[in-house]
Amino acid sequence: MSNSLIPASILPGLLELAMKSRLNIQAMFQRIGIDPDAVGRRDQFITLAQLDALLTAAFISADDDAFFGLRVGSETHYGAMDLLGNLMASSSNLDAALQSLLRYKNLMVPYMELSLQRSQGSVRLAASSDPSLRFTSLRAHNEAVVATMVSIGRSLTSQQLGLEAVEMRHAAPADTRPYDAYFQVPQYFEQPHNAIVFAEETLVRPFSGAYPLYNERLRRQADRLLAGLSRAQGTAEQVQQVLRQRLGQGDVAIVDVAQALNLSVRTLQRRLRQDQTSFAELRDKVRHGYARAALRAEICDMEQLAAELGFSDIANFYHAFKRWEGCAPGEYRRRQR
Structure with a gap:
């Protein structure tokens, strides 16, 4: 589960959703570790894991x-x-x-x-x-x-x-x-x-409520908040987040991820070196995690899985998985099931 961060300013909206689903908000916040003092604050964060737990519970409760x-x-x-x-x-x-x-x-x-x-x-x-x-x-x-x-x-x-x-x-x-x-x-x-x-x-079509000066002020605030969010969660986690989002869209290159993060390729590579990792290592990590989960599922189409992970053919997927796990995908699946 990703540890990516989201500003706690979204919590009021999540609270409203939780109330509509008749969720015990106090118990849920305590269970997943959300500090009630963080609600509505842009300088505080919650993780995607906490968001997942909250929204899953809200949707299921309703x-x-x-x-x-x-x-x-x-x-x-x-x-x-x-x-x-x-x-x-x-x-x-x-x-x-x-x-x-x-x-x-x-x-x-x-x-x-x-x-x-x-x-x-x-x-x-x-x-x-x-x-x-x-x-x-x-x-x-x-x-x-x-x-x-x-x-x-x-x-x-x-x-x-x-x-x-x-x-x-x-x-x-x-x-x-x-x-x-x-x-x-x-x-x-x-x-x-x-x-x-x-x-x-x-x-x-022009907006009747257009307000250019106010919009520019809000844009500066958004830029500062986005920069703070990036510093809080680190470049490596941001890269993995983009890669997870783009699974199933073919092979994703470093230039695609750099563009998604509004960085040059050179800047992204430099920041990843500072995090003591590389784009190839992070892409392997995301692919490996997704493959393990897919292979444990009741039904798994190997060719489709290879394509979702961005491999050109199933043989390349087999070689990569054996490098990651030490065994072929089919053997891993049999062991897990």
């Missing part, structure tokens, strides 16, 4: 509410995103707001990889989450992610988002009427990512 994730996401406003939400709201338009989201998303969702794609008059905002976190495999999480993107998009654009479709990773529920009522556009299930598709013209 299991009797079939559309809990949809309800939570649809009730989310940009104000719940603290500094990042206000930065987006004071932007000149949705395009600028989304660029801020992509740049500063680690202040809120470091476990999530976001991408923005434009094609034939439409824009697709997609999200993929770290598969090692338990809550990211739950249907409620998928609903919450997509509904939150829609809700915030609508609130930023004065209900003029121009939504065209939504995509979700889970299978279609027996009753999709709540989805129909909220999204009011076609829904596609069992998709590779959680995503929303909206009209490209929405990107350039």
